Amino acid sequence: MSLNCIRIPHKKNTENFETIRYPVPDTVSIPMSQHMGVHCEPLVSVGDEVKVGQKIGDSEAFMSMPVHSSVSGKVVAIDDYLSSNGRKCKCIKIECDGKQTVSEDIKPPVITDKASLIKAVRESGCCGLGGAGFPTHIKLNFDENKTPIDSLVINAAECEPYITSDYREMIENPNDVINGIKTIQNILKIEKVYICIENNKPKAIELLSSMTASDASINVISLSSLYPQGAEKVIAYNATKRTVKEGELPSHQGIIVINVSTVAFLNRYFKTGMPLTWRRITIDGDAVKSPCNVKVPIGISIAELLKFAGCEESKTRKVLTGGPMMGMCIYDLNTPVIKTNNAILALKKDKKEVQTNCIRCGRCINACPAGLMPTELEKAYQQKDADRLKELKVNLCMNCGSCSYVCPAKRNLAETNQLAKMFVSENN
Numbered sequence: 505m506s507l508n509c510i511r512i513p514h515k516k517n518t519e520n521f522e523t524i525r526y527p528v529p530d531t532v533s534i535p536m537s538q539h540m541g542v543h544c545e546p547l548v549s550v551g552d553e554v555k556v557g558q559k560i561g562d563s564e565a566f567m568s569m570p571v572h573s574s575v576s577g578k579v580v581a582i583d584d585y586l587s588s589n590g591r592k593c594k595c596i597k598i599e600c601d602g603k604q605t606v607s608e609d610i611k612p613p614v615i616t617d618k619a620s621l622i623k624a625v626r627e628s629g630c631c632g633l634g635g636a637g638f639p640t641h642i643k644l645n646f647d648e649n650k651t652p653i654d655s656l657v658i659n660a661a662e663c664e665p666y667i668t669s670d671y672r673e674m675i676e677n678p679n680d681v682i683n684g685i686k687t688i689q690n691i692l693k694i695e696k697v698y699i700c701i702e703n704n705k706p707k708a709i710e711l712l713s714s715m716t717a718s719d720a721s722i723n724v725i726s727l728s729s730l731y732p733q734g735a736e737k738v739i740a741y742n743a744t745k746r747t748v749k750e751g752e753l754p755s756h757q758g759i760i761v762i763n764v765s766t767v768a769f770l771n772r773y774f775k776t777g778m779p780l781t782w783r784r785i786t787i788d789g790d791a792v793k794s795p796c797n798v799k800v801p802i803g804i805s806i807a808e809l810l811k812f813a814g815c816e817e818s819k820t821r822k823v824l825t826g827g828p829m830m831g832m833c834i835y836d837l838n839t840p841v842i843k844t845n846n847a848i849l850a851l852k853k854d855k856k857e858v859q860t861n862c863i864r865c866g867r868c869i870n871a872c873p874a875g876l877m878p879t880e881l882e883k884a885y886q887q888k889d890a891d892r893l894k895e896l897k898v899n900l901c902m903n904c905g906s907c908s909y910v911c912p913a914k915r916n917l918a919e920t921n922q923l924a925k926m927f928v929s930e931n932n
């Protein structure tokens with residue numbers, strides 16, 4: 505596997521901004537689909553009173569996990585919901601009572617072995633908090649006879665511009681990071697841990713290195729600040745020098761990759777039993793007057809957060825959830841914050857970039873961490889040639905956006921690849 509990476513501006517404007525807590529909103533809207541996998545069915549009805557941490561949705565499907573209320577209050581509506589990635593599900597609207605009464609069901613899980621760990625992680629409602637949203641209990645539930653795991657890679661690269669949510673987790677809650685890692689390492693008997701941090705975060709590297717200095721099984725790795733250093737296959741390779749081949753998961757190479765905020769959340773859950781009900785969100789972008797890191801209940805509207813950060817809607821060209829490279833454009837500012845959100849960016853209106861013909865410079869090919877040929881993929885998609893797209897391995901595109909970023913002709917290569925992937929799956 506090629507491991508091409510590119511240099512992009514970091515724009516970590518909020519790195520020194522301590523997380524502030526957002527006041528309890530008037531309402532939250534909690535979608536039943538917030539991660540990779542099957543959506544939940546509501547467990548509550550309109551008119552029900554709910555408390556913080558109460559389970560309000562679940563599913564018996566394998567690739568699923570429960571959804572919990574982030575507030576106390578009353579269920580006022582259960583509507584159909586279309587998320588920005590086109591998925592449909594139910595969405596539970598709760599009118600908050602402002603008291604934040606905690607559910608009586610909240611108690612720390614008893615974890616003694618792998619089975620109880622996996623059960624607890626599922627009950628916590630945890631999915632990968634770096635953005636991909638893969639169910640964490642499935643990632644940890646490897647079959648040691650088929651894929652023995654010897655390496656736990658903690659993804660603390662946070663390579664997308666602007667976002668500092670993981671960084672603030674490391675600086676503000678380093679004990680949760682380390683203790684979460686140790687619980688997983690001990691229960692799953694994983695020999696080595698690699699905490700991988702880009703070298704534009706020297707304070708985090710120093711802090712976590714000093715906290716783990718006496719434990720030879722934990723290594724803090726300083727990575728070059730390159731994009732997409734945090735892509736799963738890239739970070740797995742840079743930590744262990746093992747290549748995750750086509751069609752493989754990191755576990756096939758004896759590796760589990762977990763985001764740093766995910767392990768910190770899990771440690772808090774192991775201590776308190778409070779499931780995933782809030783996120784730390786970086787709010788930034790040139791249309792935002794007061795960039796910040798803010799702790800918000802899941803289900804709060806993005807419009808409310810943009811107002812809080814002084815964003816002027818009239819001057820805003822686009823709003824993204826996530827970073828500028830891989831973030832998702834949202835079409836409705838009333839979209840609620842979900843488990844996988846770590847940033848909201850509001851970008852100003854500017855002159856539209858003009859797309860020109862491909863000049864065959866090859867920069868997109870040199871930039872692609874998956875070793876693909878974006879320019880050829882674009883051509884194959886324009887010709888609607890599913891066989892050629894398969895031959896060019898469009899399925900390996902990780903949607904990192906590097907090809908579009910480097911293209912002097914401003915071609916929407918990454919976006920085209922997403923459409924091409926959908927085209928191939930529809931024409932299989």
Ligand code: SF4
Binds near residue numbers: 872873876908
């Ligand atoms: S978006 Fe896909 S094709 Fe473009 S650089 Fe990233 S992995 Fe390669």
Ligand code: SF4
Binds near residue numbers: 864867868879912914
């Ligand atoms: S970077 Fe742009 S102009 Fe250069 S080969 Fe790729 S698509 Fe063509």
